[in-house]
Amino acid sequence: MQQSESTKPFRNERSGRTYRNKRYSGWSQRWVDRREQVLAARLLDEQGTGSGDHVIDMPCGYGRFFPLLRSKGLHVSAMDQSAAMVSLYRENTGFDDARDHAERADILEALPAKAASAGRAFCIRLFQHLHHSELRVTALRTLAGNRRRIVLTYYDDGCLHYWTKRVEAWLKGQKVRIKMIPRADFEAEVAQAGLKIVKRIMLLPGIHAQTWVLLAPADEH
Numbered sequence: 001m002q003q004s005e006s007t008k009p010f011r012n013e014r015s016g017r018t019y020r021n022k023r024y025s026g027w028s029q030r031w032v033d034r035r036e037q038v039l040a041a042r043l044l045d046e047q048g049t050g051s052g053d054h055v056i057d058m059p060c061g062y063g064r065f066f067p068l069l070r071s072k073g074l075h076v077s078a079m080d081q082s083a084a085m086v087s088l089y090r091e092n093t094g095f096d097d098a099r100d101h102a103e104r105a106d107i108l109e110a111l112p113a114k115a116a117s118a119g120r121a122f123c124i125r126l127f128q129h130l131h132h133s134e135l136r137v138t139a140l141r142t143l144a145g146n147r148r149r150i151v152l153t154y155y156d157d158g159c160l161h162y163w164t165k166r167v168e169a170w171l172k173g174q175k176v177r178i179k180m181i182p183r184a185d186f187e188a189e190v191a192q193a194g195l196k197i198v199k200r201i202m203l204l205p206g207i208h209a210q211t212w213v214l215l216a217p218a219d220e221h
């Protein structure tokens with residue numbers, strides 16, 4: 001099973017820079033970004049992540065969460081399938097090659113050696129682009145190696161957002177490009193990867209599909 005090429009964007013630095021400058025510039029998206037930063041901080045704390053810990057940020061994008069990870073004193077391994085995004089990530093203030101590591105990598109393949117020792121993982125806004133269960137379980141297994149605790153987002157289908165996206169796509173005569181996952185399916189995929197859900201928080205309960213979870217090894221007490 002292959003990931004669709006349309007879900008692997010940012011082939012060049014120009015498209016990455018345009019995305020970085022525009023994606024969260026509107027008022028509603030600025031609000032979403034602020035709320036995501038709050039939830040990320042809360043779940044990193046629940047994950048027990050503290051200064052000096054090594055965390056995987058994948059997919060890292062241009063580094064939207066790097067200031068937060070840095071503010072918590074983390075040592076970051078940032079990876080993305082887009083080389084352009086990895087190079088933008090390195091431009092973040094405070095990125096330090098002696099402590100941090102950024103490299104092109106695919107979550108559906110083995111992790112680069114420099115990331116393998118990380119005890120924490122942070123995976124934001126990827127799962128809505130993985131349209132098949134098999135791909136999501138592979139991604140979960142990549143993140144779960146080394147008994148990592150994982151902060152991750154996915155889109156849950158049980159809300160109004162599911163229907164607004166469908167109506168919007170129908171009006172535009174397009175296919176829905178975002179995969180919203182039934183809760184029971186996501187829970188089964190988490191279990192298949194040897195993980196359990198410790199905490200779940202909705203971005204905007206009942207209205208927005210984005211769901212934040214803290215995952216841990218299934219046998220952790």
Ligand SMILES: C[S@@+](CC[C@H](N)C(=O)[O-])C[C@H]1O[C@@H](n2cnc3c(N)ncnc32)[C@H](O)[C@@H]1O
Nearest residue numbers: 007059060061064080081082105106107124125
């Ligand atoms: C919506 S962005 C999210 C980036 C960042 N986590 C954030 O929230 O700002 C999705 C990213 O996933 C990356 N991506 C897509 N498929 C991937 C894969 N198989 N392995 C690693 N990165 C992937 C894309 O290149 C893109 O940068």
